[in-house]
Amino acid sequence: MKSVIFGLGDSGAKLARRIKEATGMHAIALNTDQRSVENTNLDYWIAIGPKSCRGRAAGNPHLGLRAASESQSIWSRHLAEIDTLIMAVGLGGGAGTGAALAIGEYARQKDIKVYCGATLPFAFEGARRQYAFQAVEHLRNFGVKVITESHEEMMEKMGLADSDVHEVRDHTDKALLLKVLSAIE
Numbered sequence: 001m002k003s004v005i006f007g008l009g010d011s012g013a014k015l016a017r018r019i020k021e022a023t024g025m026h027a028i029a030l031n032t033d034q035r036s037v038e039n040t041n042l043d044y045w046i047a048i049g050p051k052s053c054r055g056r057a058a059g060n061p062h063l064g065l066r067a068a069s070e071s072q073s074i075w076s077r078h079l080a081e082i083d084t085l086i087m088a089v090g091l092g093g094g095a096g097t098g099a100a101l102a103i104g105e106y107a108r109q110k111d112i113k114v115y116c117g118a119t120l121p122f123a124f125e126g127a128r129r130q131y132a133f134q135a136v137e138h139l140r141n142f143g144v145k146v147i148t149e150s151h152e153e154m155m156e157k158m159g160l161a162d163s164d165v166h167e168v169r170d171h172t173d174k175a176l177l178l179k180v181l182s183a184i185e
């Protein structure tokens with residue numbers, strides 16, 4: 001059994017770090033944002049979509065998807081001989097959401113077992129929420145096992161309405177880590 005973690009986008013890299021620390025698994029960061037991806041403290045990083053995004057944030061999943069497709073020959077090498085892929089992503093952004101769709105579909109076609117540990121946006125994030133929910137649906141249709149934890153629900157459940165978003169995200173990320181660990185054991 002060979003597995004790998006892909007941390008997608010900015011929040012995905014942070015989530016991947018937590019999963020790596022808990023499991024010791026090999027983790028790779030993928031992002032369109034060159035400066036950000038270079039500074040993730042994972043085992044390896046890949047800047048995706050240099051033509052589509054010119055080293056900057058994707059901003060929306062359509063561009064993120066294009067960026068990931070552009071760089072398929074690079075990231076797909078890291079899936080050769082892999083049985084289980086764990087994707088980590090904060091759904092709703094551009095790079096991470098788009099990459100999750102492109103990579104999830106590709107990996108399932110290669111018969112790789114794919115888990116996607118994903119956080120869902122706050123209500124105030126507007127369109128990002130729709131992108132996130134649509135992405136969950138697409139991923140499930142590909143046969144990806146999607147594990148979610150929602151920032152909005154975490155805030156309500158824990159009575160964190162007066163806390164700042166970083167505190168809420170920290171709670172969400174910790175809760176998601178536990179769910180992912182029990183799903184993959």
Ligand SMILES: Nc1nc2c(ncn2[C@@H]2O[C@H](COP(=O)(O)OP(=O)(O)OP(=O)(O)O)[C@@H](O)[C@H]2O)c(=O)[nH]1
Pocket residue numbers: 008009010011012014015032056057058059060064090091092093094095096097119120121122125128151169172173
């Ligand atoms: N779990 C978690 N989610 C976060 C964090 N910061 C932002 N988010 C959420 O993650 C979503 C995606 O944000 P990013 O990860 O910054 O987006 P990205 O994938 O880098 O996409 P682009 O920057 O648009 O290319 C946002 O809508 C937020 O809801 C964090 O520290 N942890």
Ligand SMILES: [Mg+2]
Pocket residue numbers: 009010033057058093095
């Ligand atoms: Mg980003």
